[in-house]
Amino acid sequence: xxxxxxxxxxxxxxxxxxxxxxxxxxxxxxxxxxxxxxxxxxxxxxxxxxxxxxxxxxxxxxxxxxxxxxxxxxxxxxxxxxxxxxxxxxxxxx
Amino acid sequence: xxxxxxxxxxxxxxxxxxxxxxxxxxxxxxxxxxxxxxxxxxxxxxxxxxxxxxxxxxxxxxxxxxxxxxxxxxxxxxxxxxxxxxxxxxxxxxxxxxxxxxxxxxxxxxxxxxxxxxxxxxxxxxxxxxxxxxxxxxxxxxxxxxxxxxxxxxxxxxxxxxxxxxxxxxxxx
Numbered sequence: 664x665x666x667x668x669x670x671x672x673x674x675x676x677x678x679x680x681x682x683x684x685x686x687x688x689x690x691x692x693x694x695x696x697x698x699x700x701x702x703x704x705x706x707x708x709x710x711x712x713x714x715x716x717x718x719x720x721x722x723x724x725x726x727x728x729x730x731x732x733x734x735x736x737x738x739x740x741x742x743x744x745x746x747x748x749x750x751x752x753x754x755x756x757x
Numbered sequence: 758x759x760x761x762x763x764x765x766x767x768x769x770x771x772x773x774x775x776x777x778x779x780x781x782x783x784x785x786x787x788x789x790x791x792x793x794x795x796x797x798x799x800x801x802x803x804x805x806x807x808x809x810x811x812x813x814x815x816x817x818x819x820x821x822x823x824x825x826x827x828x829x830x831x832x833x834x835x836x837x838x839x840x841x842x843x844x845x846x847x848x849x850x851x852x853x854x855x856x857x858x859x860x861x862x863x864x865x866x867x868x869x870x871x872x873x874x875x876x877x878x879x880x881x882x883x884x885x886x887x888x889x890x891x892x893x894x895x896x897x898x899x900x901x902x903x904x905x906x907x908x909x910x911x912x913x914x915x916x917x918x919x920x921x922x923x924x925x926x927x928x929x930x
Contacts, residue, residue, distance in 0.1 A: 678832070678839075678840060678841025678842050679832060679841060679842045679843045680825075680827070680829075680832045680841040680842075681841065683826045683827045683915075684825070684826055684911070686826070686911070687907055687910055687911035687914060688907060688911075691892060691907055691910075693903070693907060709842075709843075710846070711842075711843040711846030711847060712843075714846065714847045714849055714851070715827075715847050717851045718847055718850070718851045718918050718921070718922070719914060719915075719918055720851075721851040721858070721921075722867075722914055722917050722918040722921060723886050723914065725858065725859075725863065725864065725867050725917075725921070726867055726871070726882065726886040726887055726914075726917060727886055727887060727889075728859060728864060728867075729864060729867060729868055729871075729887055
């Protein structure tokens with residue numbers, strides 16, 4: 664019974680809702696050691712979150728399969744600035 | 758790219774890259790996209806070397822809103838015995854056969870999800886997960902903090918995962 668209560672307290676302490684928000688910190692290796700232990704303890708006990716983490720890894724993998732033509736790599740502002748520099752250089756060479 | 762001189766240099770190097778790399782040009786990407794791509798990579802190396810940066814004004818706005826990675830309705834409520842735990846856990850799709858996961862149809866879903874992201878999230882996920890930049894390179898080029906870089910990356914990846922789940926769950930059911 665005491666064991667059960669400890670489990671319950673641990674689970675409430677680190678709900679799945681917090682886990683999914685911490686996934687990127689975990690994958691980026693930017694977690695403090697104590698936080699990382701809590702995260703990994705939750706991971707071992709929760710099938711849903713284990714699956715969630717696997718899906719995030721797969722998502723990263725699939726994004727990496729896109730070709731260079733698939734996505735504009737910069738937002739419109741930065742891109743237009745670069746393209747402007749590009750055009751003026753081109754015009755100057757003519 | 759804070760200085761015009763650096764920009765000029767980047768453009769010049771881009772032209773060199775365009776002419777030397779023309780044999781490797783793939784038909785499926787448009788010439789404009791291809792040149793743009795090279796320009797970005799040249800700008801990146803300049804940006805890192807010169808400690809200059811590409812202005813990135815829209816980051817603040819994208820960080821303001823609270824954007825949960827997963828729809829809150831999928832977790833149990835505060836009065837539940839297990840508050841904040843899965844009520845509706847993720848539907849498994851990640852172990853589907855490679856030919857389905859890597860199909861043009863699935864990759865089109867990824868591409869569409871990225872296209873719908875706010876510019877700052879779109880830029881960060883593209884540079885990190887498609888172009889393979891490090892976190893440090895992205896922070897440097899976009900002049901954002903490590904924390905902000907992570908938040909943008911997290912939101913972007915979470916949305917792409919959601920799009921994949923929506924698209925692929927039909928096949929699981």
